[in-house]
Amino acid sequence: MKVVLCYPATLPGQKPNYGLQPMGILYIAAVLDQNGIDVEVIDADIEGLTIKEMVDRILSTSPDLVGFSIMTPQLKSALAVSAALKEARPSLPIVLGGAHICSTFDDTFSLSDKFDFAVFGEGEETMMEIVKKMENGSFPDCLEGVCGVIYRNGNGKIIKNPPRSWITNLDSLPSLNYDMLDITRYRIPTMVGNYVIAMMISRGCPFKCAFCDAPTTTGKKIRFRSPEKAVEDIRHNYDKYGARSFSFRDSTFSANRKWVFDFCEAIIKSGMKISWRCGTRVNCVDDELLKIMKQAGCYTMNFGVESGHPDILKTLRKGIKIKEIEHAHDLARKHGIRTYSTFLVGSPGETEETMRATIDLAKKIRPNLAMFFITIAYPGTVLYEEALRDGLIKPRWWVDEEKDSDSHSAFAKRWGWTADGALKIPGFDTELWQKRATRSFYFNPRFIWDTIIFTLKNPYFLRHLFNLGLELIPFYKIPLPWKKKRKEIDLSIYSQCPSEPTVDYGSCEEISSGDG
Numbered sequence: 001m002k003v004v005l006c007y008p009a010t011l012p013g014q015k016p017n018y019g020l021q022p023m024g025i026l027y028i029a030a031v032l033d034q035n036g037i038d039v040e041v042i043d044a045d046i047e048g049l050t051i052k053e054m055v056d057r058i059l060s061t062s063p064d065l066v067g068f069s070i071m072t073p074q075l076k077s078a079l080a081v082s083a084a085l086k087e088a089r090p091s092l093p094i095v096l097g098g099a100h101i102c103s104t105f106d107d108t109f110s111l112s113d114k115f116d117f118a119v120f121g122e123g124e125e126t127m128m129e130i131v132k133k134m135e136n137g138s139f140p141d142c143l144e145g146v147c148g149v150i151y152r153n154g155n156g157k158i159i160k161n162p163p164r165s166w167i168t169n170l171d172s173l174p175s176l177n178y179d180m181l182d183i184t185r186y187r188i189p190t191m192v193g194n195y196v197i198a199m200m201i202s203r204g205c206p207f208k209c210a211f212c213d214a215p216t217t218t219g220k221k222i223r224f225r226s227p228e229k230a231v232e233d234i235r236h237n238y239d240k241y242g243a244r245s246f247s248f249r250d251s252t253f254s255a256n257r258k259w260v261f262d263f264c265e266a267i268i269k270s271g272m273k274i275s276w277r278c279g280t281r282v283n284c285v286d287d288e289l290l291k292i293m294k295q296a297g298c299y300t301m302n303f304g305v306e307s308g309h310p311d312i313l314k315t316l317r318k319g320i321k322i323k324e325i326e327h328a329h330d331l332a333r334k335h336g337i338r339t340y341s342t343f344l345v346g347s348p349g350e351t352e353e354t355m356r357a358t359i360d361l362a363k364k365i366r367p368n369l370a371m372f373f374i375t376i377a378y379p380g381t382v383l384y385e386e387a388l389r390d391g392l393i394k395p396r397w398w399v400d401e402e403k404d405s406d407s408h409s410a411f412a413k414r415w416g417w418t419a420d421g422a423l424k425i426p427g428f429d430t431e432l433w434q435k436r437a438t439r440s441f442y443f444n445p446r447f448i449w450d451t452i453i454f455t456l457k458n459p460y461f462l463r464h465l466f467n468l469g470l471e472l473i474p475f476y477k478i479p480l481p482w483k484k485k486r487k488e489i490d491l492s493i494y495s496q497c498p499s500e501p502t503v504d505y506g507s508c509e510e511i512s513s514g515d516g
């Protein structure tokens, strides 16, 4: 049986300069491969494939089962490709999985009948069980009772099976095989080296930030791969590909202090000279911890600052104080760890005054890079429920949102810079303030000076500056006579389906019920 797993292009036909390996499908592929199943992975996003190219590429592999991994912005692209695949091969089974499905469950069935089933929660064990059952039984009956699956049965009824328990022992998972992709394509502006390897060493997040989907999609209880296994994985990539640059995408990398110490000690002991990036909370770091992280190769740290105003931090349930934000940045600077800090613009209650506080704080803490993202209420978050209740968003805004690939650069779309799904805050212009904050931070003489000095010492950074410039300057808006407006996806991909939309996405508890 041949399984093809695809990470669809967010903006079909637009190739990004930056990106990371899609780990969700790489994990599923690793488990299938370990069990002798013929599996192929296609990252259509990094390749910037068009809808037609995605369809052709998938069909050329003669698959028996096709799976798409989607975050909310990739839904339409996945449904458009599915519709075209079904037209070419009506009996080809298609499955959806990923963060969007983990937070909306059966909702997508009410938008399209061009896919057969969806997997919510972790996909490794579920996909393995499905593939075995498909090899021995008739489809879709074989999906009956498989935990973590939602499917349309022979009578067209949508059946939601019980959730699957989270995988408690992450050491039971095989290492990822990056050979399934061309690793040299992957890089990010915050890291050194020609390419970077993405890894996820823990899963889950115990915190409760109102805007974040991580606890919903990966569980509220944090689970770890052991430091030994994690270092073994790094060693494998270090020896096999000569990889020196790693991006750890764990939700809160330093949530467990002891684990970080053990991990850093194991890296130091291994003698590997690597650079890595991780993301964490400002109140999950301290002097001693940052010291050992730096010794182990921590190069950049992403702090979720979100706002410079205590009221907004409170509304967002961030659970951090302004003092802690300042202290964490001071400590990182002391240890020579670069900081990349992320802020939100247009949260509930946002005003010009709260935004000024955010801009002032951003300049005061002097991160090496900063991003001002527009606050988006993703399904499955507390923010979604509250914004809906307060009339700040439309229900299922991601369905109505017109995706016009000419109106945003791929970078803006992929890295959450766009206003699709922005909250409608009375009297506050979110896009204007996003631009203002960005300009104010990057045109600050102190930032320019710090960056010039850094670039002189680290000439590799020039390439990032050049690439970022290319991504951010809106060349795509220039109306060249030979350029056709690329509007591949329109709302006609939604077919009339028998099922009702799921208005209440349920709480995180629904999927966490299998939690240990």
Ligand code: B12
Pocket (backbone or CB within 6 Å): 005, 007, 010, 019, 020, 021, 022, 023, 024, 025, 027, 028, 066, 067, 068, 069, 070, 071, 072, 073, 074, 095, 096, 097, 098, 099, 100, 102, 103, 119, 121, 122, 123, 124, 127, 200, 211, 212, 213, 214, 217, 218, 249, 250, 251, 373, 378, 379, 413, 414, 415, 416, 417
């Ligand atoms: C890495 C990452 C990224 C990378 C993605 C690179 C890539 N090529 O994958 C980058 C930085 C580019 C990115 C961008 C964005 N991200 Co992001 N990202 C993450 C992060 C940190 C880890 C995701 C991951 O790789 N997990 C590891 C794998 C193993 O887990 P997984 O993906 O959940 O996959 C498992 C299951 O979902 C399932 N599964 C997944 N795919 C499939 C497919 C099939 C067929 C099946 C059966 C099962 C299945 O099985 C997998 C294994 O168990 C999560 C937060 C977190 N800590 O989880 C946010 C997260 C997924 N991102 C999120 C968001 C909002 C975004 C952005 C929209 C905006 C932004 N600023 O972050 C953009 C959109 C990108 C796009 N494609 O359009 C949200 C998702 C919200 C949603 N409803 O979709 C999350 C949860 C973070 C959050 N704060 O809420 N992101």
Ligand code: SF4
Pocket (backbone or CB within 6 Å): 205, 206, 207, 208, 209, 212, 213, 214, 215, 251, 252, 281, 304
């Ligand atoms: S923002 Fe960070 S700390 Fe907060 S819930 Fe999400 S992953 Fe956890």
